[in-house]
Amino acid sequence: MARQTVADGVVSLELAASSGESLPPWQPGAHIDVVLPTGVTRQYSLCGPVKDTARWRVAVLREPDGRGGSQWIHDHLVEGGELRVRGPRNNFPLRPAARYLFVGGGIGITPLLPMIAEAEATGAEWSLLYGGRTRASMAFLPELEGYGERVTVRPQDQYGLLDLAGYLGDPDPSALVYCCGPAGLIDAVEAHCAGWPTGALNVERFAAAAVRQPADDEAEQPIEVELRASGTTLTVPPGLSVLKAVEQAGVPVLSSCEEGICGSCETSVLEGEVDHRDSLLTDDERAANDTMLICVSRARGRRLVLNL
């Protein structure tokens, strides 16, 4: 495994089989699952040349608010280190077309790179609109420069939001649109393409970084949760939510969305520091540390005391 920083907060990794054997074939749009030593599994799009069976390239954006996978790679994966991977699999295949309109946002450029190479190889007409926060945060610019005018690079700090209307234009029955990036971008592209023929738009979403997702596979440590009113103490293993553990202990508690949105599982916290992973509480409510949504949130330390 070789690593290289390719933009602010983005490292690219080149992976080769430790046995030295050649790697399985794949098609543009494919991703691999990376299984980290912490037990976390993350998907990364393959972004090197399809023909290269000796190594795979992926790029990893550090997501401080993510589930810890990207942080681990940035902080602990060293040059020459080992990674377990599965795949490749392809949920985002490139279908044949005379014309392609690619829209990439931030790290969403990765699956598009081999697609672009393919479009170029087959002689299709194509263009790319590539947005990011700042130029420095956008990976693979030198590589893309080689394509000349087909590529439009639009960092947000210089140009604002992407001019999707200008770029996509009117529905073109001969064209396919491929978009990957943050949810907001995909939503906007979807809105634009509402009038396009069915199937013209193809997107790959990756989870929004801003919102902490349920703890399932991330919870690194077991935590101890005392339910003061019931006089019970539980050990909540990684991978189990506090809500589920409480339910399994036979303590009745309301819940509905189990995603940290609805607030029905809200529980008062008597002791311990909460690691808030919900979407609902405000910053003030979080800072007060006296309430938590137990379906997704956990403890910063090893112990919580709840009013249950």
Added chain:
Amino acid sequence: MTLTQHVRNGWYLGAWSDEIGRTLKQRWITDIPVCFYRLPDQTVTAVEDRCPHRKYPLSLGHLDDDGTLQCDYHGYRFDGQGVCVGVAEQADKPKAALRRFPLVERDGAIWIWPGDPELADESLLPDTSWLTDPNWTHVHGVVPLKARHMLLLENLLDLTHETFLHPTSIGNAAVAATPIDVTVDGDRVGFSRRMIGIEAPPFYEKSCGLTSPVDRWQDGDFYPPGIFVLNIRVAATGTEEPDGFHMKVLYGMTPGRGNETHDFYALGRDYLIDDEELTRFQHEQQLAVMQEDVDALEAQEIMYATDPGGTAESSIKSDLAALRGRRAVAKMLTREQQAGGTRPRASA
């Protein structure tokens, strides 16, 4: 969502100025009957609409030219301060006074504070100067709604419903497809949605003469418990913010009696302000859109009211502003009850 108790320590839109004159007007507010009227010096007054004698509605009585309010059941008479100044039947005055509510009349709106008068704080009111700004024009009114105030609140804080409920006027796919940013500032909840390069919804196409693509911004601010202001900007895509068409919608979500709500509205714009044709069109559209909301909310009210067990609701990301709005109201209610409130417990 079974929050049916009402916060009283807060401002509600009680009436539009032009609704209140020298006749007595009854309007229930947070389950309190209120009688609005003007004194000879034109100041507006609101008193509890229950005669201290045998609770007959004072609004069924009459107002003398000197501003004396008379109950037309047994003749109790009250001065401008609500103090009983006599009764037709006997010479000595009964000891009685009416409960009067803090009011603020500003920009053509009358705001009422149904709770503890000590706490009535004018600075909590939103800026409504556009209602009287000569560079703006607006239409306003009030629509009766047989649904609890919270449902209206959630309707306004989650505008993704425009896509589905108002497809022929203000909604299109872009609304539901564009995520919102939600901010909380003390008790206030705000959201913002930026729709860039979208298809122009029919209402904006007609009211601004715009063709697609357009940029459309919605910034909503909820001033709990009952005021909502939506700032709208529509512009040809690429136009700078100040050059766009600006509109504002003010909603006064005022709980009435039981699960009824007064749905006050004002719709303003800062362009073509002398175009009466456009004003008429916008007013008609506003009422048509509100009717779609009223129909939906009244259907929804029945479903909440007949589900006392409160089967679980499912929520999604776009509910965030509305859920924060609920929390803000629930918190105010808790504060009020802890401050020695006289109200029964909320079943939130």
